[in-house]
Amino acid sequence: MHPDRTDISDPNASGATLQRILLVDDSAVQLKILAAMMRHWGFEVWQAESGAEALALCEEIAFDAVLSDWMMPGMDGLELCRQFRQLPRDSYGYFILLTSKNERGAIVRGLDAGADDFLTKPVSSDELRARINAGARLLSTQRQLAETLTKLRRAYDAIDRDLRQARTIQEALVPRRFQRFRTASVSLLLKPCGHVGGDLVGMFSPDPTGVGVYCIDVSGHGITSAMMTARVAGYLGGDFPDQNIALERRRDRQMSFCPPRVVAMRLNQRLSADPGVLEYLTMAYLTLELGSGLVTLVRAGHPPPLLIRADGSMEFVGVGSLPVGLLADARYEETRLSLAPGDRILLYSDGMTEARLSGGGMLDDHGLIALVRECLAARGTEFLDDLYWRLSQLTPPGHPLEDDVSAALVEYDGP
Structure with missing residues (x-):
């Protein structure tokens, strides 16, 4: 009617x-x-x-x-x-x-x-x-x-678009995952647990004699940590050697590596001097002499790198020091070791060893060695992708990893 x-x-x-x-x-x-x-x-x-x-x-x-x-x-x-x-x-x-x-x-x-x-x-x-x-x-x-829900959805959509763009920008910080350096190669893995993350990996080579490789984990998660990684990437970028705090110009006007402990000190001083920075970061950074296989390593609060010998034996290496950005006067120690042909060294973040497993507990160091042993036949990025996939299979179904996962693999073929 x-x-x-x-x-x-x-x-x-x-x-x-x-x-x-x-x-x-x-x-x-x-x-x-x-x-x-x-x-x-x-x-x-x-x-x-x-x-x-x-x-x-x-x-x-x-x-x-x-x-x-x-x-x-x-x-x-x-x-x-x-x-x-x-x-x-x-x-x-x-x-x-x-x-x-x-x-x-x-x-x-x-x-x-x-x-x-x-x-x-x-x-x-x-x-x-x-x-x-x-x-x-x-x-x-x-x-x-x-009406409130509609406004929240619009706000969420706007934030989601911004975060997706931020992820694109962050992915650009690692423009290539694999690079060959005469007698060695470096492969990278970066897997944020959210839109953006606080992990960063990278490599640079100022001359044909060596290569620098780093793995960094900024405290916390989300946008603040991602902004910190972008800032640190500027300090260690390979595209502009004059702005890289890990490099210095020799008398012959050529660029060369600073000692890794000096790099950690310089980065620590920059972060500690900024009153607006409340975050700190952990870092594993090494330089590799391509001719001799000599590795010089600094480990600032970061998990110890895993040395994988050609015969399959493994050991964790590196003297631990304070994270970067905690104390302005922190000092850092170096570790030196030699790689033989066929040796590899794996840098990784704690998102890997502290991953929560389906059966309870974390992966820990022993679990990492077991996973690496299953991946030994693979090389380069295939090794890292296989390692990450096997790790993801150990976590509870439907529950992604709770922390960012990053890794850098250095493989030495010898002169």
Whole structure:
């Protein structure tokens, strides 16, 4: 039926969020009484004399509220309520059952069917007005929440776009995963646990005689850590040697490596001197002389690199020192070792050894050695990808790694 319309003289009384009301009753007299009250209060009113007719109207019009008699021939009010709740809607619809039933079991059945409120017949105008106002408050709250959710979704989408762009920028910090240096090769792996991460790996070579390789883990997670990695990448970049704190210009105007301990000290001084930097970082950094196989290593709070000999034997190497950025006057020690043809050395972040496993506990050093042993036949990036895949298979299903994972693999072929 067409609605009986009356201008709303008091929008606050009727509730601007509750306008369109459907009245359902097989009694024409009851419909006329309820419609008169609703029109007087300023609502737009539709009428239906059966549940089937009411359901057909509900499929075409999104009513704000439905007042339905419980006892009707054919489809009663309880079944109408059930089917009303199954209709696709963009907003919530308030449903009131009019009934002469006041026993607890009837109310329970009505609530199970999806009813929001009940009115006992004969209907009191004051009580009906109070129940309508209660429904208006509920709809107002629901719509405010929906508007807030929409705003939050828009904000989330904007943040998500920014984070995806930030990830693209961070991935650009590691432009290549593999590079050959005469008698050696270096492979890199960087796997953030979120959009962006606080790990960083890299390599650079100022001349044909050597290569520098680093693996860094900034404290914390997220955007702040990612910004720190971008800053550190600028200090250790290979594209602009004059700006790389790990390099210095010799008298012949050629660039050469600074001792790794000096590099750690310089980086520590820069981070400690900045009052706006609250984060610290751990670092494993080495230089490799390509002719002799001599490795000079500094380990600043970072997990000890794993030396993998050509015969398959392994050992953790490197003297531990303080993380970078904790104390301005920190000092760092170096470790020297020689690589023979076929030897490899693996730098990695604690996201690997501290990964949570399905059976409980962490991977730890022994687990890392076991995983590496399974990957020994692979080389280069294939070795790192295989190592990461095997690690991911040990974590709980459906639960990604909780920390960033990074690694750098140096493989020495010998002169």
